[in-house]
Amino acid sequence: MNCAFYQKYELGEMDERDFTLHLPACSECQNLVAQDTKILALAKNLRQPVAAPLLWAKIENSLRAEQQRRRRLRWLNFQERSWAIWRIAAVLLVAAGLGAYFLFKPQPNESRLLAGAALEQVEKKEREYAAAIAELERTALPQMAKLDIELMLLYRDRLETIEAQIVRCKETLATNPGNAHIRRYLLAALQDKKETLRELLQLAG
Amino acid sequence: MKMSKMFFLLLCFAANVFAESAEKKTRVTERQAYSQRAASAPGKTLYVDIYQANITILGESQNEIVAEAAVELSSADPDLVKEFFSQTQLVLEPYRQGFRVALQSPKDKYERRSDSGFRRLMNLIFEGNTEGFSMSTELRVRVPSSQALIVENKYGDIRIDEVNGALQVDNSSGEVMIERCAGSLNLKNNYAGAEVRDFKGSVSISNSSGAVTVSNISGDTRIENSYKPVRFEKIGGGLTIDSQSSEVTGANVGGDCNITSSYKPISVAQVGGKLTINGQSCSVTVSSARQDVWIESSYHPIRVDSVAGALKIVGQSSPVTVNVVAKDASILTSYHGIAVQKVGGILSIDGNSCEVTVGEVKKDVTILSSYKTIRVENIGGNLQIDGSSCSVMADGVGGNVNITNSYKYVVLKRTAGSIEVRGDSSPIEVSQIEKLPAGSRINLMTTYKPVTLALPAAAAVQISARTEYGKIRSDFPVYLNNDEDGKAIKMELGNGNTLVRLETSGDIILRKE
Numbered sequence: 193m194n195c196a197f198y199q200k201y202e203l204g205e206m207d208e209r210d211f212t213l214h215l216p217a218c219s220e221c222q223n224l225v226a227q228d229t230k231i232l233a234l235a236k237n238l239r240q241p242v243a244a245p246l247l248w249a250k251i252e253n254s255l256r257a258e259q260q261r262r263r264r265l266r267w268l269n270f271q272e273r274s275w276a277i278w279r280i281a282a283v284l285l286v287a288a289g290l291g292a293y294f295l296f297k298p299q300p301n302e303s304r305l306l307a308g309a310a311l312e313q314v315e316k317k318e319r320e321y322a323a324a325i326a327e328l329e330r331t332a333l334p335q336m337a338k339l340d341i342e343l344m345l346l347y348r349d350r351l352e353t354i355e356a357q358i359v360r361c362k363e364t365l366a367t368n369p370g371n372a373h374i375r376r377y378l379l380a381a382l383q384d385k386k387e388t389l390r391e392l393l394q395l396a397g
Numbered sequence: 398m399k400m401s402k403m404f405f406l407l408l409c410f411a412a413n414v415f416a417e418s419a420e421k422k423t424r425v426t427e428r429q430a431y432s433q434r435a436a437s438a439p440g441k442t443l444y445v446d447i448y449q450a451n452i453t454i455l456g457e458s459q460n461e462i463v464a465e466a467a468v469e470l471s472s473a474d475p476d477l478v479k480e481f482f483s484q485t486q487l488v489l490e491p492y493r494q495g496f497r498v499a500l501q502s503p504k505d506k507y508e509r510r511s512d513s514g515f516r517r518l519m520n521l522i523f524e525g526n527t528e529g530f531s532m533s534t535e536l537r538v539r540v541p542s543s544q545a546l547i548v549e550n551k552y553g554d555i556r557i558d559e560v561n562g563a564l565q566v567d568n569s570s571g572e573v574m575i576e577r578c579a580g581s582l583n584l585k586n587n588y589a590g591a592e593v594r595d596f597k598g599s600v601s602i603s604n605s606s607g608a609v610t611v612s613n614i615s616g617d618t619r620i621e622n623s624y625k626p627v628r629f630e631k632i633g634g635g636l637t638i639d640s641q642s643s644e645v646t647g648a649n650v651g652g653d654c655n656i657t658s659s660y661k662p663i664s665v666a667q668v669g670g671k672l673t674i675n676g677q678s679c680s681v682t683v684s685s686a687r688q689d690v691w692i693e694s695s696y697h698p699i700r701v702d703s704v705a706g707a708l709k710i711v712g713q714s715s716p717v718t719v720n721v722v723a724k725d726a727s728i729l730t731s732y733h734g735i736a737v738q739k740v741g742g743i744l745s746i747d748g749n750s751c752e753v754t755v756g757e758v759k760k761d762v763t764i765l766s767s768y769k770t771i772r773v774e775n776i777g778g779n780l781q782i783d784g785s786s787c788s789v790m791a792d793g794v795g796g797n798v799n800i801t802n803s804y805k806y807v808v809l810k811r812t813a814g815s816i817e818v819r820g821d822s823s824p825i826e827v828s829q830i831e832k833l834p835a836g837s838r839i840n841l842m843t844t845y846k847p848v849t850l851a852l853p854a855a856a857a858v859q860i861s862a863r864t865e866y867g868k869i870r871s872d873f874p875v876y877l878n879n880d881e882d883g884k885a886i887k888m889e890l891g892n893g894n895t896l897v898r899l900e901t902s903g904d905i906i907l908r909k910e
Contacts (some may be wrong), residue, residue, distance in 0.1 A: 304451075304533035307424045307472040342677070346642060346659070350624060353606055357588050361570070364552060367504070368449060370471050370531025374552050377570045377588060383604075 335396035431487035441495035450534035456542035857891030872909035
């Protein structure tokens, strides 16, 4: 990491105006912002209301609370991991003294891999998502019997198809956990399952 | 001073080393590029056999295959990344009747081998690491534009551009885009969108749980999918769509068009060949069909505008709206309204408990319904209605009229042929008769309710009217003929070419117009 601007901005040590002026000239900060946007976009999928309002309200509240805590937690993490301070300091010093070394060091750009905190966050969202779906499943599946036989068979087939996709994605992610493409398709399948269960509840309701 | 400079540099170096080691403890992400090339020849097939890769294949004028791969790895162990890269190679080799491009990496071997010992070893590498080992691959291949392709992939997007050969694509969980290609295409995918644009040749797509979009295809097109929308535009040949629970929308098909789906709307416009739609619980919208149209659906609206051939609709509880059919039209549905305007041939409607509105039909009209109002205007041929408990209003019928109903009004205006109305407790009114052809008949029979007949002053008729309990009023001179069962009259006007018979237990009114 050459540039500490993003971290400073996140910690509130740098105002938005200065960071906005800096951003177009710094590919590293652009990547970090893009990564944040990607995670927020993934998390956004979890926020659609479903027929189990209390459950989803709970999830939404926890997501909101988590966002509010995010800066504080980062600060705490920052303090706990003193090496990070050293790292930033070292990078700043090295940037001042040995800038050329880092200037010519190859940097991966437009990464298609999720790593570290980003990966943990997405995994956490998936777990929350899956738990919420399990709850929704408990309510919706018994209602299937109320449907017309053809509609019931259709929804059964659809849920089986989605479940197979979820299993396939999880199996693949076991050996490639940071692959953003597979993560995206797992989230899509989870969302599909949620929507299908919602539809089922509406039809049976 | 010299010492302080030295100390500063030492501090910098130590800090850098510390920083690097901290980075190592967390994660490294590295990218490596690979490249291979080989001369190709017409008639050869390129097999692209890869896993979890985004693939781009571009057709170009040169006669060689150039494959370039960029592999990105992320791991907490930099040595593992280096080792992995050192054991990874991009292969472009002769294979069957052509060439094969594949990325051979430890991970690839891990995914493909079933040997438990090997898997255990690789598990130590891939799953023993709590931070996880992740990989992403981008493959870009340039091929001769006439190259045949067989592409197999999973969990990656595929894009093929300007390749003119037999194309076979088998993907899973990744977007597929085929653009500006020619030849034939056989595409299988699932759980992600598939799009084909500007293709010269025939196309076959199977995409389970994935959306399909096709546009500007010169040949026949066949699509199978489920749950996600199908969109099409400008298909030169025939189009067959077999979907389950998918919305289907499209326009401009040159050949025959067959669409099967369920539960989602189907909308089709501008079809050159025969159009067949089988949509279980689908709303159906059709416009501008140049040949025959056959539609089967249920529970949702069916709307058809402008059919140059014949139309047949088999609906169940579907409201039906039809505008402009050049040939015959047949409609079966129930419980909802049927509205038909401008039919060039025969119109037949079977609508149990449907309100029916019909206008501008050149030939015969047959309507079967119940409980709701039937309105008919400007029919060129005969009109036959069987409407139990239906009000019937017909205005402008060129042929004969035959109506059976009960309990509700029958009102007929501007008829030009024989009239037969059999009502049960139905008031009957016939007026503004435009023509009474020689040998024609008017029979108006009901019970308990009045019968009103208005005749032209110059009508040539023989009238026989009879009521059980009502009165007979006439603007014409009549002969009274009371009998045991009630009152009856007889009269003759002109040469009496048309026989008129009026019967009811209510009043009979004969008016002069």
